[in-house]
Amino acid sequence: MIAHALDIEPVTKAAATTQLKRLNPALKKGAQVNFSKAAGNYNTHAHVQKKAADDLFKLINPLACNKNKVCVDLGAGPLVNTQQLQRLYGTVLSMDLSFDMLKSGNEGDYKICADMDNLPLQANSIDIIFSNFAVQWSANFKALLQSLYGVLKPGGQAYISTVVEGSLNEIKTAFAAVDSHNHINTFNAGDYINQSVQNSGFQVNRVISKTYTDEYASALHAIRSIKAIGATTQNTANTRQGLLTRSALKKACAAYPLINQKACVSYHVVLLSLNKA
Numbered sequence: 001m002i003a004h005a006l007d008i009e010p011v012t013k014a015a016a017t018t019q020l021k022r023l024n025p026a027l028k029k030g031a032q033v034n035f036s037k038a039a040g041n042y043n044t045h046a047h048v049q050k051k052a053a054d055d056l057f058k059l060i061n062p063l064a065c066n067k068n069k070v071c072v073d074l075g076a077g078p079l080v081n082t083q084q085l086q087r088l089y090g091t092v093l094s095m096d097l098s099f100d101m102l103k104s105g106n107e108g109d110y111k112i113c114a115d116m117d118n119l120p121l122q123a124n125s126i127d128i129i130f131s132n133f134a135v136q137w138s139a140n141f142k143a144l145l146q147s148l149y150g151v152l153k154p155g156g157q158a159y160i161s162t163v164v165e166g167s168l169n170e171i172k173t174a175f176a177a178v179d180s181h182n183h184i185n186t187f188n189a190g191d192y193i194n195q196s197v198q199n200s201g202f203q204v205n206r207v208i209s210k211t212y213t214d215e216y217a218s219a220l221h222a223i224r225s226i227k228a229i230g231a232t233t234q235n236t237a238n239t240r241q242g243l244l245t246r247s248a249l250k251k252a253c254a255a256y257p258l259i260n261q262k263a264c265v266s267y268h269v270v271l272l273s274l275n276k277a
């Protein structure tokens with residue numbers, strides 16, 4: 001069952017949408033629609049996300065895990081990390097903005113369709129926050145960190161990976177040949193992430209910066225990969241509206257920077273291990 005913890009009742013697709021409209025209509029709706037469309041094929045395309053998840057799991061001290069702990073997987077996607085988290089913690093709550101993403105998983109999994117920028121969780125109620133490749137979608141990372149600090153119990157831990165500025169630069173370069181609009185999201189700068197962490201109240205155990213790169217046989221495959229994982233919503237005023245024409249796509253593909261005849265897609269990621277004292 002997929003529930004919305006704010007309403008306590010099971011949530012319908014329509015109710016989830018209404019809830020989101022009250023927040024940040026265009027951005028939230030766009031992200032929800034795109035991620036829902038991508039839900040079915042997410043696993044096939046999410047190579048980089050999987051590598052980042054593996055690295056995030058390595059930050060967890062297995063000796064500090066036990067079956068009494070409650071873990072929230074924030075921006076859980078199609079529950080790709082649920083089983084691994086269930087082996088470490090007693091209860092795993094998978095939370096995602098997209099109803100369709102949450103349709104995956106097993107009977108008996110706990111799922112909440114909710115917006116991370118409006119957390120439906122009580123203060124001091126959660127032991128662990130795990131969030132891989134998702135918080136870059138928050139409308140306000142600084143405020144989100146403060147909310148996460150609030151919902152964690154004293155002694156609670158947060159393991160977070162987030163995509164930062166400089167990511168998808170190959171795609172940006174390719175589309176610069178088409179027009180002056182933004183075709184990809186803008187991501188928070190690494191410095192802003194660091195500052196937000198410093199101001200959040202969390203103790204910092206580890207901060208790791210890493211670049212993950214996917215390789216594609218052609219520019220077209222590389223451009224399509226972004227769409228396939230649902231990450232095409234753009235969060236700036238200068239976003240291009242409407243569909244890309246065939247000739248514009250051709251132009252972008254021609255301008256794509258190839259390395260050894262391969263089209264790379266790079267993601268700069270910060271991985272955080274944080275503690276609430």
Ligand SMILES: C[S@@+](CC[C@H](N)C(=O)[O-])C[C@H]1O[C@@H](n2cnc3c(N)ncnc32)[C@H](O)[C@@H]1O
Nearest residue numbers: 035049075076077096097098115116132134137
């Ligand atoms: C790139 S996927 C990551 C999925 C998974 N954590 C993984 O490791 O592969 C990002 C997820 O964040 C979710 N998301 C985006 N904005 C969100 C929001 N405001 N609140 C909750 N989830 C959100 C998307 O629906 C999507 O499932």
